[in-house]
Amino acid sequence: MQKRYTVAIDLGGTNAKIALIKDEKEILSKEVFSTKDYQGREVLIKQITESVNSLLKDKKVKKTQVKALGIGVPGPVDFEKGVIYQLTNVKGWRDVPLKRILSGKLKLKVYIDNDVNLIALGEYKHGAGKGTKNMICLTLGTGVGGGLILDGRLYRGSNFTAGEVGHIPVNLQGPKCNCGGRGCLERYVGNYYLVERAKELIKGKPNSEILKLAGGRLSKISPEIIDRASKAGDKLALGIWQETGRYIGVALAGLVNVFNPERIVIGGGVALAGEVLFASIRKTVSLRAMEAPARKVKIVPAKLGDEAGLLGASILAAENS
Numbered sequence: 001m002q003k004r005y006t007v008a009i010d011l012g013g014t015n016a017k018i019a020l021i022k023d024e025k026e027i028l029s030k031e032v033f034s035t036k037d038y039q040g041r042e043v044l045i046k047q048i049t050e051s052v053n054s055l056l057k058d059k060k061v062k063k064t065q066v067k068a069l070g071i072g073v074p075g076p077v078d079f080e081k082g083v084i085y086q087l088t089n090v091k092g093w094r095d096v097p098l099k100r101i102l103s104g105k106l107k108l109k110v111y112i113d114n115d116v117n118l119i120a121l122g123e124y125k126h127g128a129g130k131g132t133k134n135m136i137c138l139t140l141g142t143g144v145g146g147g148l149i150l151d152g153r154l155y156r157g158s159n160f161t162a163g164e165v166g167h168i169p170v171n172l173q174g175p176k177c178n179c180g181g182r183g184c185l186e187r188y189v190g191n192y193y194l195v196e197r198a199k200e201l202i203k204g205k206p207n208s209e210i211l212k213l214a215g216g217r218l219s220k221i222s223p224e225i226i227d228r229a230s231k232a233g234d235k236l237a238l239g240i241w242q243e244t245g246r247y248i249g250v251a252l253a254g255l256v257n258v259f260n261p262e263r264i265v266i267g268g269g270v271a272l273a274g275e276v277l278f279a280s281i282r283k284t285v286s287l288r289a290m291e292a293p294a295r296k297v298k299i300v301p302a303k304l305g306d307e308a309g310l311l312g313a314s315i316l317a318a319e320n321s
């Protein structure tokens with residue numbers, strides 16, 4: 001029987017997306033459930049197995065028609081063994097052999113990788129990285145993640161943790177970061193720190209557009225609010241994006257010099273700030289990277305949005321099955 005299906009899972013800190021995908025491209029059906037209030041690992045694993053079985057049943061797809069299941073998780077993974085080293089911001093997931101657990105319960109081949117690696121793979125095959133051989137992917141959100149496609153393949157490193165663009169140090173004396181380092185990129189451009197920076201800048205400025213849009217409440221300030229203020233022409237908000245772009249640009253200039261990529265694809269919520277952010281990133285890269293690789297690289301927004309991770313998980317499953 002010809003196998004044309006894969007099951008893809010994008011496991012996040014707030015929700016899990018599970019999809020049945022045909023030919024690594026066509027999402028036939030999708031289910032989303034919250035992972036925020038789940039009562040632990042066992043409950044989540046049970047929920048996943050039930051969802052997979054019901055998706056297959058609904059679409060009348062037999063397990064013998066499924067190539068494999070691919071799953072992306074927010075944290076470092078031992079790709080070969082299918083063991084989660086740990087999950088970022090989710091407790092109780094240290095050294096969990098999820099591949100063995102899920103393949104035992106579902107009777108499917110299972111492949112697990114870091115979520116941003118799979119976003120990179122999705123964008124590379126079907127999105128903004130299509131047609132390249134060397135591509136770097138960066139995602140901007142609460143965490144700042146990355147993925148490297150080198151010579152047409154996902155590069156995982158010596159024990160599969162490569163691509164952590166968010167933890168490139170950009171300041172020798174910078175503040176401590178959750179990863180154990182200091183002055184990492186994420187410490188300046190992660191959602192939480194962006195918002196903190198905005199709060200600091202609007203101190204003593206009661207007429208600030210950001211504060212107005214937040215209904216006068218500091219606690220309501222978010223990257224979306226900063227974005228709206230900047231789109232309304234607010235100088236302070238525009239300044240935040242320009243500064244954010246300089247931090248990102250400095251880190252990317254280093255990557256451009258090391259890897260000489262053709263394209264850098266940037267996604268995630270903060271990337272929606274658009275041209276003001278991208279212009280600042282591009283300008284910084286052109287000023288700070290070496291001339292020849294800086295001339296070559298194109299820095300572009302991601303194309304696939306929320307679906308990149310699922311498509312990447314599907315590609316991972318198919319490539320390894």
Ligand SMILES: [Zn+2]
Pocket residue numbers: 166167168177178179180181182184186
């Ligand atoms: Zn760090």
